[in-house]
Amino acid sequence: MKFLVSIIISALLSYALGLFLPWWSVMIVGLCIGFFIPQKRIMCFLSVFIGVALFWGCFAFFISNANDHILAKRVAVLVIKKSDPMLLVLTTAMIGGISAGVAAFTGRSLAILFKK
């Protein structure tokens, strides 16, 4: 249950913070969820990774799909040397997910420090 909750909250919170803050706001989200929602560290990482990766991946996909992937085809060559829009969407999801997931791991580790 906590796992599912952290997935959902991390996605929603990332979206909300992203309206005002730069990309690293997903790391703030990760830190907070890790700190406040007690789970195993690996579960923290995984849930937040999944939540944010889903958010970034789906968001990127919907935008790109509405764009007939015009931009993604071009940018994918620049970033991953291959004109594959789906791979760029996946890369986007990974980058968001890992950044937030690692932060969640760190947040949980911090919480553990305070636990007697």
Next chain:
Amino acid sequence: MKYVVFTIGLLLNAALVYVLGTREVLPIPLGEFLSVQEGIWQNAESVDHDFSENLNLKDLNGKVDVYLDERLVPHIFAEDENDAYFVQGFLHAKFRLWQMEFQTFAAAGRLSEFVGDKAIQFDRNQRRMGMVFAAENALSAMERDDSTKAALDAYTNGINAYISTLNKAELPIEYKLLGYMPEKWSNFKSALFTKQMTYTLAGYDKDFEYTHALKLLGEDNFQLLYPEIADSLYPVIAKGTPYSEPLAEILPPPGADSVYFNRKDTIHIAQDFKPNPSNGSNNWAVSGSRTRSGKPILSNDPHLSLSLPSIWFEIQLHTKAFNSYGVSFPGLPGVVIGFNDSIAFGFTNAGRDVKDYYEIKFKDQSKSSYWFNDEWEKAEQRIETIKVKGAKDVLDTVSYTLFGPVMYDKSFKTELTTDKAYALRWVAHDTSNILKMWLLLNRAKNYEDYHHAIRHFNVPGQNMIFASHNGDIALWQQATFPLRWKGQGLFVMPGYDSSYMWKGFIPMEENPHSLNPASGYVSSANQRPADSTYPYFIPGSYEVYRAITINKKLDGMYNITSNDMKALQNDNYNVFAELARPLLSKYVQRDQLNANESKYLQMVESWNLQNDPNEKGVTSFHAWWDSLYNNIFMDDLHQSTHSLVRPEKFVLLEALARDTAFRFIDDRNTSQQEDISMQVTSALKKATSYLTELEKEDKLEWAKFKNTTVYHLLKTSTLPFARSGIMNGGGNGIVNATQHDHGPSWRMVIEMTHPIHAYAVYPGGQSGNPGSKFYDNFIDTWAKGEYFNLFYMHTEDTNADQVKWKMSFNPVL
């Protein structure tokens, strides 16, 4: 243990921020770049994007409505013309902001600010050439004129109104890629843009190369390799047109023979940056006597580096005072090439030399005074501060003489080991308001208005073509061109003697021009404007062959329709090959060829002389001719450590046609005496091995060989933003002047009937955003030689089918 784990987590976080959020590890900060809410995904414009909008903005005097058609061409309807310029600025910024800034940063020598130290030499070159100085002078002239200032102020306000609405997510993708932010626009940036255009079109010079060539070759050979006029010249103003006597005879200073034409030493300067000499254009206007409709038709296609975003942005400006349509420069208000209800106007480059160098002797290392008219003259000094991304500022002191800025000296060109320095005299530095011409042309109603408007234009020299609904056609080669004595400015001139300075300018009324000639047409294609009877010395960089094709075709055309004019703009006939091929055929020693060589000979001889996409003969012909050119000239051009400038391609053709004992035919590196047959045959043998390779790679067909490419402005660093492999014909010296990455940047045909019939296309799209379907959507139409019917909108057309979106601009008090 838990401390260790936390520390590892913290370090990992820091590492991610460092790697994904900065440019230290990866060239692009991927976190920021791929972020869905602020990164590149935000630039992926929905293919169904709704451009309709309601905006409330300061600095507007009244309501402005913009109707966007299905090609995203804005039709701006404003009462007040300054409101129209405001909205033009807003839309230029909305669709082309990055390009506008990039071009003016380049003009001002500020590229190092965002690309780092690799641009320092470029930036110094721009500053030392006096680009900023020139723009300052232009700005002061533009702002001294009330109507120009009002137009520019409105335009600038419009751009800034857009910039102030921008948030990070909406930044053009290039800013995200390079990592910087746009700054506010200013009238000065528009002035810089005019100077960048001037550099592109009137920034070419050969003074140093010619000085070296003259010294090395001597007068006779120099004349042979770099003749002033081509035998086959078809001048802009028809041969035989009488010219009035010059105002005054202009004589070289006494002593020019020894100190100027026969200088003792030579000069080598590697000029790393020069505009593309292919920058040029075609234009022609045919009078009603030659058209089916009885009204004139005007055609124009400017040849520039093909780029995405395009140099052009299509627009219509409808105000109480005028209703103009055409292409504009993102960076300037008004329509630059186009038409209104009464007239149409267009341009080709004059190619005249308006840029000379003077050798300066400084008193000492401070470079603050120089020897001039027997005394030490003070030089102004200007300190240029070049900001460099990731490094310290570079300071460069540039001395300003009576001629202009000292562009080359020891501090800039390491090959200058002595204290020699070279000052630049360039018309581009002179104070003038060229924008005024365009603002007046937009509202011009007849020949008198056009003639009045073009007086304001001083540089870059243009062949300004005109046609009106009234039935007039005209062409003026207009700018302020220096009065020169014969030979003046071909070579580097002494800077210690005022008698070598320019003596003034050719009076405008004596500039080559033509109004309603008996032939029924006027045309220009960057050729020399007049034959040798023109009473002034007019050196320049001129094209020969496009003009021949255009004039010959127009001579035989009657009952002309717009379709005929479109076909002529896309004509692929190779008149150079028509003249050169018989020579090759005549002199090739057929008995000495093997089967493979004979095959390519056959390919050339059976070719239909059309540079069509699928022709192989054209590729073979050029390989053969280029190889002959190298056989004949390369030994002579490379005889000193500093190679000589290449003679124009007409030089070899005409020399061989005149005299098969042309003295450069022999290869000076061999003991035997080569004759023309040997050289032609050996050229075919050399070309054969090259052609065989091409054939293996399936690149013998002209379009595959040429590989027409429209690069993004950042060239190869943003290759995915380019369009390559465009299968079209044309080439250098062909009316369809499409080369690999250079060619017709806008094709326009306007028939001056009422209603006006207007057709045009450019190789790009209205949006500068590589994530928009409007980024490159005109390219295929352009490549096929097809045109769009322009939607020349009038007040009653607001509900027409072509209108797809409407933007309303409302003033806020």
